[in-house]
Amino acid sequence: MSAAEQQPHHGAARSEEAATPQQRGGADLRRDLEAVLMVVDQPVAEYDLARAFDRPVDEIAAVLAGLSREYTEQGRGFDLRQVAEGWRFYTRPECAGIVEHFLKEGQEVRLTQAALETMAVVAYRQPVSRGRVSAVRGVNCDGVMRTLVLRGLIEEAGQDPESGAHLFRTTTYFLERLGLRDLDELPDLAPFLPDDIEGIDDTGEHAT
Template sequence: MSVRETTTTEEPTGATADTGGPQEQRARLRRDLEAVLMVVDQPVAEYDIARAFGLPVETVAATLAELSREYTEQGRGFDLRQVAEGWRFYTRPECADVVEHFLRDGQEVRLTQAALETVAVVAYRQPVSRGRVSAVRGVNCDGVMRTLVLRGLIEEAGHDPESGALLYRTTSYFLERLGLRSLDELPDLAPFLPDDIEGLDDTGEHTT
């Protein structure tokens, strides 16, 4: 049996695979970037993506910028935007009204258990940051918080003077949906929430 018949090689897979021509590699990178950005719930840095893909940061940054420009030129309903923390998909501002209508009035859908728990924490601990809400629930609440904002149940309430974290509170629409005149009429559930929330910073970590 010849050496050629008995020798096998393993080919790399994913965004780091150095197979195919430049066009094929470029298309694969664009595809993989879209796949990753579809599942993140917070902005992801170019460096973190580059490290995961095994590619230069400059290559990843240029491709992200290229995708962002194309989405804008094509008039897509979503926008790939770079913020301080990194890159993430956002609803295009021109589509905000229709999205809000869909989430608030276009469908009569009950809040999920996660949304109910999240809005309860905000209601009883407001004004409160996303980090502290996540700490109380024990899971990341960024996505649920965005949904509650879009549904008009919670809103931004300025920044914490010490940490600078964005704070949230319930809205008048929240009271309307619950049939309450004020927050004073909320059931007395506060004792069931953790008391040590004040000992947490805005990332959910205990402070010393």
């Protein structure tokens, strides 16, 4: 094959790499939806996904429904589920026991440094959102927060009336594990937390 004959092939490859979301094929859309839904910590509405991918809402809904059916037919350990607020990955109900055992029993001997730091921020800033916890630590804390919830050390405490973000607080089990009667017995650690945390909104961004 001549160099001239090879050129269109390379051009097509470059065009595919530079394609916009609405130009990408169905397989790519399925893959990209999976990638996005793997990192969200709250259900995402079909409209928001459609806007992000510049695709019709009906197409997004059909792909999500198809993925959900596929995971069920394949017997995956996770489930793509539609709830009132949108779509999100969940642990399949029949796997909940082993997941809880792994997180709460098998890993109970020692918390990681990241978990200890995250739990400390919640303890001193509660009720606090995931965004603010992540802002204090400088890294995304969603996974660590979920682990602490599953271990019974923190729990949801309603929603922020202004932003709607979920708020978290420590539990009585947290007090029991630390041998405390109440939160007033916590060491005076608050002065060591960032001074500008009050200027950070519930998404983890500095308020304007």
